[in-house]
Amino acid sequence: METTSAPRGRNRRGQGARLKEDIVAATLRLLDELGDDQALSLRAVARELGIAATSVYIHFADRDALVLATLERAHHDLxxxxxxxxxxxxxxxxxxxxxxxxxxxxxQDHPGLYKVMHESTLNQRESMAFKQELADRATAAVQRCMDAGLAPRDDASAVSLDLRTAVHGAISMRVNQPDYPWLPFEAQVDRFLTKLVGVTLP
Structure with a gap:
């Protein structure tokens, strides 16, 4: 990817952390555009920022380390x-x-990042334990519905897993088949909540 980014000046003392943040931010943009971590190179990240490739290696040992740090940031923001x-x-x-x-x-806004986070070969090589936080919070949300008497009593972990499986399946299909005449996502979610969690929606 060619850019017209102006070369960065040398970081003043204590600004190495800022450069690391800039590298992650640039990688986020590139991964979202590429939708494939294998298509990313550290040289491309360096070009995006107008810095030498060696500056990237100072902060990240290899591409996998950079992609993992970037996905963890994306997941934290999500x-x-x-x-x-x-x-x-x-x-x-x-x-x-x-x-x-x-x-x-x-x-919908970040299909490329989603594909790398959930469908890339990196998932087979590296642990992405940070993704567990969203799963745990979803289970807690299901449990609160049950505790409030708004959903049938059941194993909240199992129900949450069913819901997340359905939602991620729907999302993945939409990402990979964008031209299919999908019904509104909101309507599909409401069916999942009604059928899988057992809640009553207004």
């Missing part, structure tokens, strides 16, 4: 956004629904 969407709702069902819908909107 988790924060999902939590904010949940907190804006008053009742447990609304909170659970808001979590799922925000995830769908995020993937």
């Amino acid at each position: 988790t924060r956004s999902v939590n904010e969407a949940e907190e804006a709702q008053a009742d447990p069902v609304g909170k659970l629904r808001a979590r799922v819908l925000l995830l769908g909107r995020w993937v």
Whole structure:
């Protein structure tokens, strides 16, 4: 990818952390555009920032290390956004629904990052334990619905897994078959919540 980025000046003392953040931010943009971590090179990241490739290696040993750090940042940002969407709702069902819908909107905006995070060969080579936080919070959201009497009593972990499997399947199909005449994601989510969690929606 050719860019017209102006070369960066040398970082002043103590600014190495800023360069590391800039490298991660540039990698986020490139991964979202490419949708494939194998197509990413550290030289491309360096060109994006107008720095020498050796400057990237100072902070990240190899491509996998950089991609993992970048995906962890993306996942952290996504988790924060999902939590904010949940907190804006008053009742447990609304909170659970808001979590799922925000995830769908995020993937719509960042299909490339989603593909790398969930469908890349990196998943087979490296642990992405940071993804567990979203799963745990989804289970807690399902449990709150059950505790409030808004969903049938059941194993919240199993129900949450069913829901997440359905949602990620729907999201993945939309990412990989964008031209299919999909029904609105919100309607599909509502069916999942009704059939898999057992809640009643207004």
